[in-house]
Amino acid sequence: MxxxxxxxxxxxxxxxxxxxKVNQYDTEAMKEAFLSSGYxxxxxxxVAGVYVINTCTVTARGDAKSRQAIRRAxxxxxxxxxxxxxxxxxxxxxxxxxxxxxxxVAGTNQGTQIVSLVEQARSGRVLSTERPxxxxxxxxxxxxxxxxxxxxxxxRQFCSYCIVPYARxxxxxxxxxxxxxxxxxxxxxxxxxxVLTGVHLGAYGLDAGGPSLAGLLQAMARAPMPPRLRLSSIxxxxxxxxxxxxxxxxxxxxxxxxxxxxxxxxxxxxxMNRPYGPAEFQGIVDMARSLYPGIGITTxxxxxxxxETEKQFQESLDFVGEARFSRLHVFRFSPRxxxxxxSLGGRVGxxxxxxxxxxxxxxGRSMSLAFHQGFIGRTLEVLVEEDQAxxxxxxxxxxxxxxxxxxxxxxSNEIVAVRLDEASPDGARGRVVPVT
Numbered sequence: 001m002x003x004x005x006x007x008x009x010x011x012x013x014x015x016x017x018x019x020x021k022v023n024q025y026d027t028e029a030m031k032e033a034f035l036s037s038g039y040x041x042x043x044x045x046x047v048a049g050v051y052v053i054n055t056c057t058v059t060a061r062g063d064a065k066s067r068q069a070i071r072r073a074x075x076x077x078x079x080x081x082x083x084x085x086x087x088x089x090x091x092x093x094x095x096x097x098x099x100x101x102x103x104x105v106a107g108t109n110q111g112t113q114i115v116s117l118v119e120q121a122r123s124g125r126v127l128s129t130e131r132p133x134x135x136x137x138x139x140x141x142x143x144x145x146x147x148x149x150x151x152x153x154x155x156r157q158f159c160s161y162c163i164v165p166y167a168r169x170x171x172x173x174x175x176x177x178x179x180x181x182x183x184x185x186x187x188x189x190x191x192x193x194x195v196l197t198g199v200h201l202g203a204y205g206l207d208a209g210g211p212s213l214a215g216l217l218q219a220m221a222r223a224p225m226p227p228r229l230r231l232s233s234i235x236x237x238x239x240x241x242x243x244x245x246x247x248x249x250x251x252x253x254x255x256x257x258x259x260x261x262x263x264x265x266x267x268x269x270x271x272m273n274r275p276y277g278p279a280e281f282q283g284i285v286d287m288a289r290s291l292y293p294g295i296g297i298t299t300x301x302x303x304x305x306x307x308e309t310e311k312q313f314q315e316s317l318d319f320v321g322e323a324r325f326s327r328l329h330v331f332r333f334s335p336r337x338x339x340x341x342x343s344l345g346g347r348v349g350x351x352x353x354x355x356x357x358x359x360x361x362x363x364g365r366s367m368s369l370a371f372h373q374g375f376i377g378r379t380l381e382v383l384v385e386e387d388q389a390x391x392x393x394x395x396x397x398x399x400x401x402x403x404x405x406x407x408x409x410x411x412s413n414e415i416v417a418v419r420l421d422e423a424s425p426d427g428a429r430g431r432v433v434p435v436t
Contacts, residue, residue: 183224385413
């Protein structure tokens with residue numbers, strides 16, 4: 001179907017992003033492509049000439065949310081071009097193309113060509129799931145004080161439950177000189193914190209024979225840097241002594257690591273094709289804490305993997321409690337067509353799945369509360385990120401404690417000293433104090 005949007009809306013574009021920080025980066029690249037082509041950005045709930053939905057397919061819930069966003073866009077403006085991109089379209093383009101609301105079906109990493117695809121769709125439907133070459137270069141993150149920088153794409157781990165390697169393709173690393181150039185532009189744009197991200201971040205450099213992640217960080221340490229540098233999710237087997245040694249000598253590194261566990265049962269980890277056991281994982285946690293007392297260590301856990309027995313669940317629950325994570329993200333197993341785990345028997349029933357999930361979530365919240373309580377009375381640096389309706393400001397400490405404090409005591413994008421006075425499982429409350 002063709003689209004000829006009249007009036008002021010014709011050159012307006014709205015975005016809806018689901019999923020991980022890699023998707024956030026890809027959305028920002030697409031935004032810059034539209035802006036450089038003369039479009040203006042509007043809110044997704046506004047009437048726009050173009051709607052871009054950047055999808056996630058890690059869980060069935062992600063697929064459902066993507067479809068809901070697509071239908072919402074079409075209802076908002078029946079004459080708009082609705083473009084759908086991301087992992088859902090890459091893995092199952094037919095399912096997306098079957099939706100009558102969709103005009104453009106594009107795969108992952110479409111920042112360099114999304115505008116031309118949308119322009120083509122004004123005269124007919126477009127299907128393009130070929131991953132373009134090259135890396136989009138961005139310097140801005142609309143409405144944010146932290147910038148996300150994708151330096152790596154693709155995965156070759158093929159965990160038995162995971163669709164991501166099929167959605168994102170083989171390992172690809174952004175050239176070091178391009179990474180350094182983007183960091184410089186982000187610093188010049190005023191960002192106080194940069195988050196390095198990738199589909200398999202620790203595999204940086206393995207595809208090109210270039211520097212490893214540790215080597216890249218050493219090069220970054222010699223270049224202009226923001227006050228804060230954070231790593232997004234990193235696999236436990238990639239946290240080597242060499243990488244820890246580089247991080248230890250990098251003053252900007254924020255003392256927080258997100259290290260996916262997935263299960264605390266050795267048998268379940270083996271079934272998942274995870275290349276470590278609980279003992280190896282605990283050794284990594286212990287090394288991190290020996291180097292950085294007070295480090296925040298967050299993780300992901302899947303409950304109800306096919307065949308997971310009550311004994312194995314209890315092993316996982318016990319291990320998580322002993323590891324004392326600062327935050328826990330709990331996922332119920334979701335079968336993804338095309339993955340080995342999707343065809344396994346021994347499915348855990350819905351009621352039992354819910355019980356295990358609830359029990360793991362309760363443990364996670366108790367650990368978060370304990371971690372936050374350990375900093376009551378202490379003064380920590382907070383990057384001011386958000387104004388909560390004029391009543392309070394919000395930001396994160398270096399070790400990733402979400403912190404609220406009274407408005408009027410700081411400005412967005414400032415790094416301030418905050419004394420923590422109250423703790424909850426969700427974060428802390430405090431007050432800005434003079435730097436001494």
